[in-house]
Amino acid sequence: MFNLKELRKILTSHEDTSIPVSLESARKAQEIVFSRVEGVKEVEGVGISPSPRGYGVKINLSAPISKAHRKRLTKSINNVPVTIQVTGKASVF
Amino acid sequence: MHLQEAKNLQAEATQILEDSLRTATAYGDSGSSDFDRPLFPPAIGIHPTSEGKYKLAIRLVDEKTGYELIKPLLNKIPEDKIDLQITGPIVPFSSSITMVPVSHQESWLQGKGLRGTIGCLVRKRGSSELLMLSSQHIFAHSNNAKEHDSIIAFEESSDEGHKEIAFLKQYIPLKNNEPNLVDAAIAYFKNPEIIKEYSIDKFGVFQEFHNKESLESLGYNLSLSKRGMKTGLTTQGAITSFDFSFKNPLSIPYSQHGVCRFVDVLEIQSEGSKFSQPGDSGSIIYDTNGYAVALLFAGIVDSGITYAIPISTVLESLDIELVSQY
Numbered sequence: 188m189f190n191l192k193e194l195r196k197i198l199t200s201h202e203d204t205s206i207p208v209s210l211e212s213a214r215k216a217q218e219i220v221f222s223r224v225e226g227v228k229e230v231e232g233v234g235i236s237p238s239p240r241g242y243g244v245k246i247n248l249s250a251p252i253s254k255a256h257r258k259r260l261t262k263s264i265n266n267v268p269v270t271i272q273v274t275g276k277a278s279v280f
Numbered sequence: 281m282h283l284q285e286a287k288n289l290q291a292e293a294t295q296i297l298e299d300s301l302r303t304a305t306a307y308g309d310s311g312s313s314d315f316d317r318p319l320f321p322p323a324i325g326i327h328p329t330s331e332g333k334y335k336l337a338i339r340l341v342d343e344k345t346g347y348e349l350i351k352p353l354l355n356k357i358p359e360d361k362i363d364l365q366i367t368g369p370i371v372p373f374s375s376s377i378t379m380v381p382v383s384h385q386e387s388w389l390q391g392k393g394l395r396g397t398i399g400c401l402v403r404k405r406g407s408s409e410l411l412m413l414s415s416q417h418i419f420a421h422s423n424n425a426k427e428h429d430s431i432i433a434f435e436e437s438s439d440e441g442h443k444e445i446a447f448l449k450q451y452i453p454l455k456n457n458e459p460n461l462v463d464a465a466i467a468y469f470k471n472p473e474i475i476k477e478y479s480i481d482k483f484g485v486f487q488e489f490h491n492k493e494s495l496e497s498l499g500y501n502l503s504l505s506k507r508g509m510k511t512g513l514t515t516q517g518a519i520t521s522f523d524f525s526f527k528n529p530l531s532i533p534y535s536q537h538g539v540c541r542f543v544d545v546l547e548i549q550s551e552g553s554k555f556s557q558p559g560d561s562g563s564i565i566y567d568t569n570g571y572a573v574a575l576l577f578a579g580i581v582d583s584g585i586t587y588a589i590p591i592s593t594v595l596e597s598l599d600i601e602l603v604s605q606y
Contacts, residue, residue, distance in 0.1 A: 217523070217525075221525070224527060230527045231527065231528060232525055232526040232528070233524070233527065234522060245521045245524075245547075247521075247524075275580040275583055277585075278531060278578060278581065279531070279577060280578055280586075
């Protein structure tokens with residue numbers, strides 16, 4: 188089970204607090220992230236997330252990934268914060 | 281009081297109310313049965329106060345009959361622990377009944393089928409016919425059902441008791457070779473009067489809904505709830521991601537090709553307890569104002585993470601509108 192306070196800390200931990208992030212910027216960053224995670228089977232999905240500066244990108248992993256793959260997932264893309272959460276594997280309910 | 285104490289009190293109050301309702305008479309009729317449940321019983325919940333504490337929330341349809349029903353509660357629970365409001369008719373938002381198309385009933389009884397939740401009442405735009413909304417993989421058995429297939433309601437605690445309550449009207453086919461936006465289907469009632477029967481007396485109407493664009497700006501501040509077949513009423517959900525697109529397809533039970541990829545969904549996570557589990561598919565997720573937000577369809581078991589389709593996407597795809605009263 189997830190603690191939302193901890194999650195919010197994760198989501199806001201990489202902040203350069205000076206520049207607001209627009210939804211449009213976050214969407215562009217999301218597309219870049221999607222291209223970078225091609226071939227990383229642990230990536231469940233990518234979405235737009237909240238950030239004190241507006242928006243960010245969130246990557247969900249079904250399991251922890253290797254260091255090599257981790258290097259492809261930078262903490263920010265074009266100043267849009269990127270956060271990663273190991274969530275597990277999704278299924279229909 | 282603290283949250284855990286409020287939750288304990290809620291459970292206790294719910295039991296007291298249930299025992300009380302067994303001897304209550306129905307609103308406005310002479311009471312021909314020993315067990316006539318009011319169509320709109322009082323609602324019990326948890327109310328956060330401005331000081332970061334909690335009270336037991338009690339919501340009544342009307343003052344006169346409502347007070348009669350909650351007298352046992354007021355006799356046992358101190359007044360300073362209660363937040364009481366007269367709100368008018370409150371209809372819980374999802375039905376906790378099980379359903380499966382009858383064409384697959386035999387396979388379900390052999391342990392191969394799916395259970396789910398009816399989300400709410402809807403109508404096709406321009407039509408007055410009452411319909412019910414749920415997930416496609418529940419109502420339409422992942423593309424394997426056909427129009428007019430029966431929808432079966434099962435008693436929550438029994439595999440034996442079941443009855444035909446509706447028929448499949450329309451579903452959005454799940455696609456294997458391209459991304460899916462929606463997992464939703466609608467059914468028409470065998471007899472609309474069934475809404476008032478005990479077996480589905482918790483059926484949902486919504487006054488309003490959030491469209492996708494509004495969720496992008498204020499969605500993170502919404503406190504979300506849902507009532508599902510498996511986990512019942514769960515609260516304190518929050519949107520932690522929107523426009524979430526799965527990279528990997530989800531395994532879809534009984535679908536012809538086994539997997540479908542979904543895009544542009546909402547991710548909801550809850551404080552502490554699990555928001556949903558398998559069986560809650562079809563539930564409507566809503567905010568504290570009773571605005572519909574999304575249709576629950578997936579999640580991560582035992583994690584508190586839920587995935588849902590924005591309700592505006594569902595309404596547009598099926599060309600339907602929410603029913604605010606009937």
